[in-house]
Amino acid sequence: MSRFLNNKLFRYLFVFIFFNFTTLPAKSSSSLAAWTLKTNGNLELRTKSNTNLKAYFQKANKMYGDRFWIDFRGELKNPRTIKGNGSIKEIRLGKPKIGTTRLVIEFKKETYLQPLRLRMIGLDENRWRIKLFNPKKSFKKIGEGSVEKKIGNVKSTQNSSYMKKRVYDSLQLPSVKRNKFLVVIDPGHGGPDPGAIGIGGVRETDVVLEVSKIVEKLLSEKGVKVRLTRKNEVDLDLPPRVSFANRFGADIFVSIHANASRGKRRDINGLETFYYRGWRGRLLAKGIQKQILRVSPGSPDRGVKQGRYFVIKNTRMPAVLVEIGFLTGRLDARRLEKTSHRKRIAYAIAKGILEYLSKVG
């Protein structure tokens, strides 16, 4: 780790950015609404809706300890410094330039962060959490405002404006040679097997069927031949899904699922894509994973992994199984219950497929 950080490139380590498509006017008030650095070393934030966060890390030098900071849109009224305790020297809220709020956490000299392990997790559309450090000595909570607080009104406007400016239709998707490719889309579960049951009773079978049908429509508009393994709520075992794809001579096979966590933990969210073997399957999985993450800001990247699922193990073409979020997770479930988000996910999957087909063919 330290060898890495001595490299100048890592001196200012850019950790992450969240994009979205709404711009706040530069003069607006700070989009940081509340923050708390908890006794367990977690930093929690509540922000305005449609917030861009940029986080940075700076290694300690002779003068200062490690520093971590986050920039928010909108301007702070009263720059201030708050005294720390334990490993924290101080916390500063500042205005580095017009239209920006900066929250700086400065550690005492003997504390070393592990910047490559820092991951921001979206808990909700306006709540964030990041594990910053493991307090060795006792650490007393520091913060301003309530990160838990919900503002009744904000939520509905937030949901409706959230990413709405993008148009998710096939015109924006990459083009491939028409009538050349055959794709089998496999909506997981069905009929008596509803798959995962999430918050509010939302069922995996319904979510993945709707997403699959939108993927089918988008790909068809691009001249790709698509077959769904099921078009409605029927009981379909795994072997027929595989033999269907094999018989059809599909170029690729994509099985679509949604997750549930053990114990239905609401804090577990995230997306993952599995392949069984081969660089083609891996490439397809990586492409789809990248695209679905783009439309799911704040939801953790659980990665591209090898998996031994029956449907991807026994199909003869490059095959992936994509998990589009946790129906038991607060952040993912709230999105997946809406058709607007299902459209975004379907668009992302279609984009991953088309990019793969245009590259590998």
Ligand SMILES: [Zn+2]
């Ligand atoms: Zn499933």
